[in-house]
Amino acid sequence: MALAVTSSNAITGSFPSRSNPSYEPSKVLQLGNFQPLDRRDLSSTGVNVSRRRGEVRPLHAEPKKNNSMVPAAATIVAPEVEAEKVGVEDYERLAKNLENASPLEVIDKALEKFGNDIAIAFSGAEDVALIEYAHLTGRPYRVFSLDTGRLNPETYKFFDTVEKHYGIRIEYMFPDAVEVQALVRSKGLFSFYEDGHQECCRVRKVRPLRRALKGLRAWITGQRKDQSPGTRSEIPVVQVDPSFEGLDGGAGSLVKWNPVANVEGTDIWNFLRAMNVPVNTLHAQGYISIGCEPCTRPVLPGQHEREGRWWWEDATAKECGLHKGNIKDENVNGTGNGAVHANGSATEPDIFTTQSVVTLSRPGIENLVKMEERKEPWLVVLYAPWCRFCQAMEGSYVELAAQLEGSGVKVGKFRADGDQKSFAQQELQLGSFPTILFFPKHSSRPIKYPSEKRDVDSLMAFVNALR
Numbered sequence: 001m002a003l004a005v006t007s008s009n010a011i012t013g014s015f016p017s018r019s020n021p022s023y024e025p026s027k028v029l030q031l032g033n034f035q036p037l038d039r040r041d042l043s044s045t046g047v048n049v050s051r052r053r054g055e056v057r058p059l060h061a062e063p064k065k066n067n068s069m070v071p072a073a074a075t076i077v078a079p080e081v082e083a084e085k086v087g088v089e090d091y092e093r094l095a096k097n098l099e100n101a102s103p104l105e106v107i108d109k110a111l112e113k114f115g116n117d118i119a120i121a122f123s124g125a126e127d128v129a130l131i132e133y134a135h136l137t138g139r140p141y142r143v144f145s146l147d148t149g150r151l152n153p154e155t156y157k158f159f160d161t162v163e164k165h166y167g168i169r170i171e172y173m174f175p176d177a178v179e180v181q182a183l184v185r186s187k188g189l190f191s192f193y194e195d196g197h198q199e200c201c202r203v204r205k206v207r208p209l210r211r212a213l214k215g216l217r218a219w220i221t222g223q224r225k226d227q228s229p230g231t232r233s234e235i236p237v238v239q240v241d242p243s244f245e246g247l248d249g250g251a252g253s254l255v256k257w258n259p260v261a262n263v264e265g266t267d268i269w270n271f272l273r274a275m276n277v278p279v280n281t282l283h284a285q286g287y288i289s290i291g292c293e294p295c296t297r298p299v300l301p302g303q304h305e306r307e308g309r310w311w312w313e314d315a316t317a318k319e320c321g322l323h324k325g326n327i328k329d330e331n332v333n334g335t336g337n338g339a340v341h342a343n344g345s346a347t348e349p350d351i352f353t354t355q356s357v358v359t360l361s362r363p364g365i366e367n368l369v370k371m372e373e374r375k376e377p378w379l380v381v382l383y384a385p386w387c388r389f390c391q392a393m394e395g396s397y398v399e400l401a402a403q404l405e406g407s408g409v410k411v412g413k414f415r416a417d418g419d420q421k422s423f424a425q426q427e428l429q430l431g432s433f434p435t436i437l438f439f440p441k442h443s444s445r446p447i448k449y450p451s452e453k454r455d456v457d458s459l460m461a462f463v464n465a466l467r
Helices: 008-013 039-044 088-097 103-117 128-137 153-166 177-187 198-213 265-274 281-285 362-370 388-392 394-404 418-427 456-466
Strands: 118-121 143-146 171-173 218-220 238-240 255-257 378-383 410-415 435-439
Touching: 088 238, 103 118, 103 128, 103 218, 103 255, 118 128, 128 153, 128 265, 143 198, 153 281, 171 198, 177 198, 198 394, 362 378, 362 418, 378 394, 388 394, 394 410, 394 456, 410 418, 435 456
Parallel strands: 118 143, 118 218, 143 171, 218 255, 378 410
Antiparallel strands: 238 255, 378 435
């Protein structure tokens, strides 16, 4: 998989007057008070290039194979900046400091801070502006995209156009073939028209994105507040990602940058036209927000841009799951966890809903605890659907359950909030959500998972060490 890389001698090649030999980019690029960094002064910027010099880490963080098909020329990567762990409050402060900054300033700050550990999420729509901004900074950058297998032909052609225009290689992430096959065989090609788009999006988009982000410490998105007043009106310029985990694993291990959060769509298009940036030809056909072909259609005059996505569903929550942290219940209690009743239960939809995960009732979990000789070991998560950390590990836990099918290990879940919380604290070692327990075959006492790393590999190592 090739990496999206720019270099200093390419910066003069992407502007409207690129054919003019007298063109001076330094005069054109003075946008506001921001002046792009002169890459000739890179040695004075304090970038730490001593850590793993020359190493290429793919987005999915798999070990490099000897039979790699990546050309040698594609191993030129951005110098890595030593990423320091910063708390939620620090990023809240940074978001306030950057609230009035231009997208160019925000992206420059993001690339400076994270180097090769950050990548731009590119959907094939007007978020091509992010790539143009990154190019204008003069810094190396990476770009990835999710190929769901259901995109419009025009979008695939646009990907190729963008790669050639900027001289980059987009890192494509694909859904798991076995999961797609199982979904299509059991429900058909268009089940989302009948039972909602979430399951299909989870297989084709959310899980590939989760794998991609596990190889990063930060990512850049094209979210704007005016795209969806119901779900995106409060997104900050930078935040600790509320839904996904990064390279180091655990809550707070991934930073999410939204450089155009405060920019209106009309201003994005004015920028694209001014810079002569290539755009998807679907825009000329009435498409504004572009996703998969079966789920996207042109909008009518006067309609909001997101009304062209999943048009058969409720218009107040037009999200596929990539930005799941944006969706909140209308009766939010101030924590972002959704509405909570007096008994502690929540109105959030249930999670870990898959045939691979067994739902345990109170009697079921009590019987499991009492058994001294079990026929098979169990892995059980104690969770609350409103808990953002539980939501963040949903993909990993479901994927783990699928891998453990037929292995002799049962995977289950027990909702431990509300009326069940006191019992879970006294009998099941519940300290916080999520709590993960392993019930061995020949021991009555469950063993608590001690780590905050909840990726598939870490959880599988825990299971393998005990079964």
